[in-house]
Amino acid sequence: MMRARWFLVAVASVWLGCKKPEAAPLPADPKVAKHGRTLFQRGRSVRGTPLTGFLAPERVELSGEVAACARCHGPSGRGSAEGGVEVPDISPGALGHARTRAVGELEDRSRPAYTREALLRAIMEGRSASGRTLGVTMPRYVLSPEEQAALLSYLERLGEEPDPGISPTTLTVGAALPLTGKLGPVGQEAAAVVRAVFADVNASGGLFRRKLELVVEDDASSIEASPTDATTRLLERGVLALVASMRRGPLPSDARLTEEGAPLILPLALNGGVSDEDSPVFFLYPDEPTLARLAVQSLARAHEAELRRGSLLVVHAGGASGTAWALAARDELARRALRPPEVLTLSDSPLPLERWAAEPPLAVLYAGTPEGLDTLLRGLEQRALPVRVFAPASLAIPEVVGRSAPRVHFLYPAGLGERAPDLEDFAAFMKRHDLRPGHAAFQLGAYAAARVLVEALTRAGAEVTRASLTQHLEALRDFDTGVSPPVTFGANRRVGIQGAQLATLDAATGQLVPVSGWIPLSP
Known part of the structure; x- marks a missing residue:
């Protein structure tokens, strides 16, 4: 049709x-x-x-x-x-x-x-x-x-002027990454991976006789919730697209991206993000509200009777991303005709541990800061409450989880166990470019995002524009990045990998271990 x-x-x-x-x-x-x-x-x-x-x-x-x-x-x-x-x-x-x-x-x-x-x-x-x-x-x-x-x-000027970032010899792509501050090492590692992917393409003759060029703006302040926005600076410099940026959630510059039709291929947002069907932001992995939906779907399959009695808690650290997490869980429960959850904002209320001890909840869905997760886990330990906690895998920090590791089920969308990608080629890539393993999740995310961009640019051909690049991103089906599950986008789909697994953190190795099969996101 x-x-x-x-x-x-x-x-x-x-x-x-x-x-x-x-x-x-x-x-x-x-x-x-x-x-x-x-x-x-x-x-x-x-x-x-x-x-x-x-x-x-x-x-x-x-x-x-x-x-x-x-x-x-x-x-x-x-x-x-x-x-x-x-x-x-x-x-x-x-x-x-x-x-x-x-x-x-x-x-x-x-x-x-x-x-x-x-x-x-x-x-x-x-x-x-x-x-x-x-x-x-x-x-x-x-x-x-x-x-x-x-x-x-x-x-009157159609076809006479190329889109920003396009010249006869180069295609200029931007990345908004923290290069300074506490996340500076993470941003620098991600930038190095993207540059290495581009270097491989350029060494093979580039794309239709054009070399790929990466420009990076320091977005450390935006990551830490300042109004400064490196994405805006990149658009003002004139880039064709953006790739592998890192951010906590939606930014004012998203409206500018939409207005200019400049696609952004985002590995993940640290605290939620935009995945509207008409957004120019393409996520490789589910944002946090989607992970909240997945957690509810997993619980509903095994514990529907308990959920009908309303024994699910949603805890978050406040802010827009926390609200989005809670709303996603509430909406998924309502869609299944289950009782709404109890919602607690850590910044507003202390943990009601005595009430939880008298009537233990089935589970707690948590999203927010590592400090908030630490507060939640220490409180549950003090009362010896046998309550499972579901949280995004970005919070799988050994120093935070500690001895609570068995009770915390992390939602991990990158593939574990039988679904884990074979990283042999990625390891060879890192060695070839003299890149040291660091923050693996961000290095792998940057690599996958760069591979997706290169594939879409290749399909767009010599007369690439922002609009045609967006069209070819939408046309990707089961694309193998080499380091993630297959990526599929669409005209009404801005999240490439729609599912996750539950995993616990191995205290001895600090690695995630799968405790479930793949949980596909139900429509």
Whole structure:
């Protein structure tokens, strides 16, 4: 169905680009043209609402990315082929000239050159430059005056200027990583891994004769909850995409990423993140709210009767990420018609240990700081409460867990036991580039994110744009990064690995040991 709809838009969109032939257009306002680019590439209006068009005569609605012109005739307007049907070049040079004969099988019979007025009639009323009524597959778009001006401004320069970060010889990618502060060593290790992946690509001739270049902005303050945002600085420097950044959760710059359509391939967020279906942020691993859902699903399979009595506790350290953790658990319980959990914020209330001793809960779902987990575990130990604790694997710190290790089940999405990836090639990669093993989770995450980016850039081809890169990320299916479970994205899927395993921390080795099979995320 989606392929058929894409085909309809492909046939319809061949009319959507031109340049006034009578006189050179006035220089386009870059800000206005930028709004037009969002309409053309992503199907988003000036105000951020979906672009809407209707297929005559039934008035079948097309909306958002499905209606975006770039989906069909290509982000640069040079044309494409879908289902064996040729979609011709709609760049200014192609539609700004008269045509004296038909081309191929499409409805672009002889016509005069398009003027701005004729183009708007084609877009909004379905009439060609010669006045002929266009076919029923041509959407009649609903555009405000602002949107009309923005789209025309962009179409006048369509295909003439490359996206940020693209030059004839380089593709520049950014990473927002802590290079100083307590997480500085982690960020430096991640940057070194990404640079090494790029070095391997460049040593093999690059991508379509372009070298990959990584620029890193120090994001130590953002990791520690300061308003300073390295992602914004990278976008201002002009990068094609971002990869392997590290952060606690959503940032103000996410709106800027969405506005510019710049994809970010994120190994993980330390405390939750954005995975909306229209977000440019692609997660390799589930964010923390998704892990909360997985924990509830695992408990519901084995302890549905207890959960119906309402014996689940959700504890977090406060803030937006803690609230998201609690809401995800509550929503998953409600979806299964189970009683809502008791929610406790450590920053607001002490642990009600006496009440828990009188009526022990089935389990506690915890997300937050290592200090908060330490407080929770020490309290349970003092009362000798046999309560299991579920927590994200980012909190699997031996110094924190200590002798409570058997009671803590960590949600680990990277694969353990039979699902553990074979890291022999990764070990050889590290040795070849003289990189020392360090913070393994972040080194592996950076490697996987860089491999995903390189694969999507390779598929996007020589005429890569941000929009086409996003499309090829969405098209990844069961991609093997070499260090993780297979990664699959989609138009409505921004988390590549949707599942996890339960694991405990081996006190002797400090390694995670699986205590469950793979738990796939139920829709």
